[in-house]
Amino acid sequence: MTTIGSVLSVRHLSARIGTSQILHGVDLEVPRNQTTVILGRNGVGKTTLLRSILGYVEASGDVELLGRPIDRLPTHKRVRAGIAYVPEDRDVFRSLTVEENLRLAERAGQVPRYDLVFDLFPDLADRRSQNAGSLSGGQQQMVALGRGLLAECELLIVDEPTKGLSPRVVQEVVDVLARVKEGVTILMVEQNLSAAQQLADDVVVISEGTVVASGTGEMLVDRDKLRGFLGVGRSEEV
Numbered sequence: 433m434t435t436i437g438s439v440l441s442v443r444h445l446s447a448r449i450g451t452s453q454i455l456h457g458v459d460l461e462v463p464r465n466q467t468t469v470i471l472g473r474n475g476v477g478k479t480t481l482l483r484s485i486l487g488y489v490e491a492s493g494d495v496e497l498l499g500r501p502i503d504r505l506p507t508h509k510r511v512r513a514g515i516a517y518v519p520e521d522r523d524v525f526r527s528l529t530v531e532e533n534l535r536l537a538e539r540a541g542q543v544p545r546y547d548l549v550f551d552l553f554p555d556l557a558d559r560r561s562q563n564a565g566s567l568s569g570g571q572q573q574m575v576a577l578g579r580g581l582l583a584e585c586e587l588l589i590v591d592e593p594t595k596g597l598s599p600r601v602v603q604e605v606v607d608v609l610a611r612v613k614e615g616v617t618i619l620m621v622e623q624n625l626s627a628a629q630q631l632a633d634d635v636v637v638i639s640e641g642t643v644v645a646s647g648t649g650e651m652l653v654d655r656d657k658l659r660g661f662l663g664v665g666r667s668e669e670v
C-alpha cells in the first residue's frame with residue numbers, strides 16, 4: 433500500500449471521540465525527507481489525526497510506517513517503530529532540569545543523540561542544569577523537540593510548535609525547525625501561515641475531519657484559493 437518514497441501512509445482513517453465522528457476517512461502520504469504541513473481551522477480534527485496516527489485515539493483505517501502496518505500496535509510500539517511526537521502542550525516537566533527532561537527520552541539499546549540535540553539547540557547545552565519551568569516558551573519548545581530527536585526516528589510528528597509564542601520567538605522556532613528538517617522527515621500541524629510557508633514541502637488541508645486539498649508548499653502562495661479550501665471568508669485572517 434505504501435507509495436514508494438513514503439515514510440508514512442494513512443488510508444481511510446476514521447475516528448470518533450465519544451459520540452462525535454471527528455475523522456472521516458483521511459488519506460495521507462508523508463514523503464521521505466520532506467516536511468508535510470497540515471492546515472485547517474480550529475476544531476477540524478488536526479490534533480485528533482496526529483493522535484490517531486500515534487494510537488492515542490482509537491481509529492479505524494490503515495496506518496503504515498515504512499510499509500509496515502502499525503495501526504494495531506499500542507502507542508509505545510509505534511514510537512519504538514520510529515515515530516517521535518512533540519505534542520501541542522509540549523509536555524515539558526517544569527520541575528525537572530533541561531538535562532533531566534532530555535534523559536527521559538533515552539531509549540534502551542540506543543545511544544542517545546546528545547551531540548545532535550546540543551548542536552541543534554546550543555542554548556539548551558548552556559542551560560542543561562536550569563529547571564525547565566523557568567525557560568521561555570521558545571526554549572521549552574526546543575526541549576520538547578530535543579526530546580523528540582534524542583532517539584533515532586523515522587518520522588517526527590510536531591503539533592503546532594509555534595502556538596502561543598511571540599512573533600520573534602515564532603521565527604526562532606521556525607529557524608530551528610528549518611535545520612531539523614534537513615535530517616528527518618516531518619509531519620506537522622502549523623496554523624501560522626508564515627511559519628508553514630517557510631517549512632512546508634507539502635501541504636495537506638483538513639476540513640471537518642477530511643482532506644479537502646493537498647499539494648506542494650506552493651499552495652500557500654495563493655491566499656484566496658487557500659481561503660476557499662479552509663472555508664474562511666475574505667475578511668478573515670489566513
Ligand SMILES: Nc1ncnc2c1ncn2[C@@H]1O[C@H](COP(=O)(O)OP(=O)(O)OP(=O)(O)O)[C@@H](O)[C@H]1O
Binds near residue numbers: 454472474477478
Ligand atoms: N477528548 C475529547 N473529548 C471530547 N471532544 C474532543 C476531545 N478531543 C477533541 N475533541 C473534539 O474533537 C474535535 C477536533 O479536535 P482537534 O483537537 O482534533 O481539532 P484541531 O483541528 O486540532 O483544533 P485546534 O486547531 O483548535 O487545536 C473538536 O470539536 C474537539 O472539541
